[in-house]
Amino acid sequence: MSECCKSTVNMNAVKQSACGCEDQKSTPLHDNRKLPVAIIGGGPVGLAAAANLIAKGESFVLFEAASQVAGNIQQWSHVRLFSPWQYNIDKAAKKLLEVHGWKAPIDTTLPTGDDLVKQYLDPLSKLPQIKPYVHYDSKVVAVGRKGINKLKTAGRDTLPFVLYVDKDGKRIAYEAKAVIDASGTWSSPNPANSEGIWTEDELALNNKITYSIPDVLGNQREQYANKKVLVVGSGHSAINALLDLERLQEQEPSTGIVWIIRKPKVEDVYGGKESDSLQERGALGIRLQRLVESGKVAVQTAFNIQSFTNDEGHITVIGKKNGETLRIEGIDEIISNTGSRPDLSFLREIRIDIDSALESVNVLGPLIDPNVHSCGTVRPHGERELRQPETNFYIVGSKSYGRAPTFLMATGYEQVRSIVAALSGDWESATNIELDLPETGVCSVDLQNYCESGTSNNSVATKSKCCC
Template sequence: MSENNLLTQKNLPVAIIGAGPVGLAAAAHLAIRKEAFVLLEAGNEVGSNMASWSHVRLFSPWEFNIDKAARQLLSSHGWKAPNNEDIPTGLEMIENYFKPLANLPEIKPYLHFHAKVVAASRKGFNKVKTQGRDELPFVLHVEKNGERMVVEARAVIDATGTWTNPNPVLSEGVWTTEENSLRNHIFYGIPDVLGKHKERYVGRKVLVVGSGHSAINTLLELGELKDQVQETEIVWALRKSKLKDVYGGQEQDQLAARGELGTRIQKLVESGKVKVLTSFYIQELKTKGSQIQVIGSHENELLYLDDMDEIVSNTGSRPDLSFLREVRVTTDSSLESTVELAPLIDPNVHSCGTVRPHGEKELRQPEKNFYIVGSKSYGRAPTFLMATGYEQVRSVVAALVGDYEAAERVELDLPETGVCSIQRNSCCDSEQSDQSPVTAEAVSSCCSTVTKPAVTKSSCWS
């Protein structure tokens, strides 16, 4: 397949956008079913988003991190699987799983790096035209090595994720000129505090914003840095009102490493090494010389945090929908998730982390044969894990090849979080509950509409 003409085949392939874990899994499922595909990756390597946090260890063991079809393909070429119980870092995922999979003869010829999809449409039609639309191929406009090319496909699987599109620090969710001007002092993601980014934080006053596992990983490393250099100051600002909501299931969590994160951050907070501000909503950032002033609402009053040297923003991310403007894609108005998933994953409703199994049916778009999968399908909801994405693409690929029985079948089994908030009238309502956490077994017995529990979002999932 030439660089200047990616596709000249009469039988058009399925185009996969993004060669992260879910995109690679989609390629593996298509390869096993002998279905033509092309895999387009904007970065210079597979798992390029994960490479940005390669130093972080996942909390899920290898058992949940390898797609079944990918394992089958790899094993057929003599690949030795890692121990199911070991917990990899992002780097180990890339080196021991993504790269061997990408180099297989069933995948490598169809994988293109530095291939950024900048627009998607139907051949000859814009978004408005309806008659005959479904019979036309998709066209993907791709920028590759400075040149614009067009890739035609019979179906599209968008697995681009959300990691490279972070939310702003401000609680209103809007980008401001002031925040953009401070980009050199704000890290969006999980910095390598004890490694290549150490000089940026050592002996500095650092504000960590966020309450998820990304923030916990950042804080734990900053705590170790403070042990080395006492002058390092750590401030943790989170919108949640109760720290116990952040600590999670701890020893009740079926993923021990995830439960341990909650235990470790609780010990760090109780040690007094971190100044914690709960129910803190950032309204404004200002430059004060070489430092940052953070202004926010705390207990119904304005609070000024002065003399911040650095900010680490762990406030989540959002899907990039800009290149999908000319295809008929709909998303939930609040979560920006796939519409059918929204009531299953809305964090305003589901504090249990419980998500009913779903597949091709829930992922369908008004544009026939166009699917958004992986963390992007969850929009801004924070409860995604790789195993969920693997099940999504298994079901989608089955439908694309006409195996509707397999598409409708559920093949997802995930560990329990071990924690959920209960209100007087409902056990699956808002995380603002004043009640104590209870076991997942109690949750499943009362949340009768939930078929399977899902795991909470990894601190290192993109």
């Protein structure tokens, strides 16, 4: 065997196939217990998984596609979270940091994305127990079982996982005894088109449509100042964009704001307001209502985008409203905040159970379906609910919610705590789920209409289950 094949990462457990090691026919049977747990994603939930694995004495290797920790959060670093620090720090991570002299921020203060990275995630990633096992600029492009494809069942659970990772222009194979996919959904935005399909006319406007929360008051100010800006979406990202544009409009009065939502009533977007136990989340709804009532933003409700045209830089948006075709003309820039979807493409050789509508972990579907639930309240869940047909493979964090927009970091922290407990054999801890989430004040479940509609699939509650 070559010296290259002998090279290892993370307690001599991870082997690199770039050396040609996969061609060694006489490779002995693997002892999976000596392999690490592979974590995909270096955001809050991925790093929390690492901290919990350390607490249980388990080895790990973590792959982050960006060149730095929490690459997705870095893209919205200027945005202030609506949840205070007390909900944003994982317990195992906190204990690990405090051993090294770290002081936690004040529980009740609200961090920005930049604060979250600089004050918490970056220090966590640089701890000596974590830093050597984190690989940046490392994009996982495929996950499978060593030596077999998805169809093979016999002996499948005894084989190690193989993760193929693109790094430094090479594709390298790493082995693991378990995989925790915490890659999130931020990098896979939904199109603005109401059908959820990427069309040629929308793709042609890639330099005019932003699918994130742009820093309109900072380094992207010139892009939006004194322009007619269209915001698409009704979630917190869209609300933040609208409120930032309002402030820009105060400074640059020629800035125009148009807002498109698919909901029939704008009041449906305001949320819990004063009743929300997260004060900042409630404040967003209050500020949004004032903006709408001021007349500074032109609102189109029940508007479903069908297509776009571009005439010398001025965009026309064509859509349907109550069956009639409408055109919104003269748009200079578009901010599309219509949510995200999970990237499942690299999991083609893994046996996973996904909700057909939400693309969430299947068991979570009826708990978080926005067709039924008006908020993010979900009963505590852990390893049992997140368990996949592929033994020791888990989808966690916002990706576990699929297209549902109601995920909170604290949910992900409890998910990985339970999963790590199970992987380490501590089943009592794995099944003892405790999760205290703040409510919006307007949580409701429209089971009657939902059941009467006859909606059903492999995961959602059917008439016999939800109308009793």
